[in-house]
Amino acid sequence: MKRTIIAALGSCVLATPALSLTDINKDYIRSLAAPGKTVLVIEYYDGGGKVADRKGYATTAGFKAVSPTDFRVDEKTTLHLYGLEPCKGEMVNRSEDFTGSCTDYGQQQLQIMLQNPKVVFCRAFVSEQGSPVQNATCYGYYYIPGALNAVDMFEEQLLSLGALRLAKNPDGTPVRTDLAKAEEIGQKGSFGMWADPRVKGK
16 A cells, blocks of 8 residues: 655644544645545644644555554554444344444444545544554544535544444443443444344343
């Protein structure tokens, strides 16, 4: 998969104080799109919530999910959607004609999200920089003329579709309380894994 570093990204500025769901500059993300390519930008934030560094990639082949929560950027870097996990064991969703492992289902759904975004925009703390697997929060910009022009958070979408669920801390609390409402949408709608009563009972 051939990618080229987008040097121009070094001059872009986005004032974003934290890695939260509420302060995304969607126009900035849309502005990163390049004709005929999928662009990926990773912004690294310091402890004060300021951008400490930025890396950019572009590919004509797209990005590949290597697990339900991970996708490969290049030979040296994989991004991990932290705080989420697939259900355990097997699952059945008759409306989607899926029977198989929770892991396979989650990976399939992440790959669908990676199929055709114009831009993948991810945020990580600067402490992640240089690690082979980096914890990140990611968004996709999807554009179909006359039909779709949206910036969606990967984690929020995967939870609301029932592809993944929130991982828990040892004390039973969610690792990411900011995404509790997204998981609730999946549960209430019986989407994805939640269509299987065995998953609901765990």
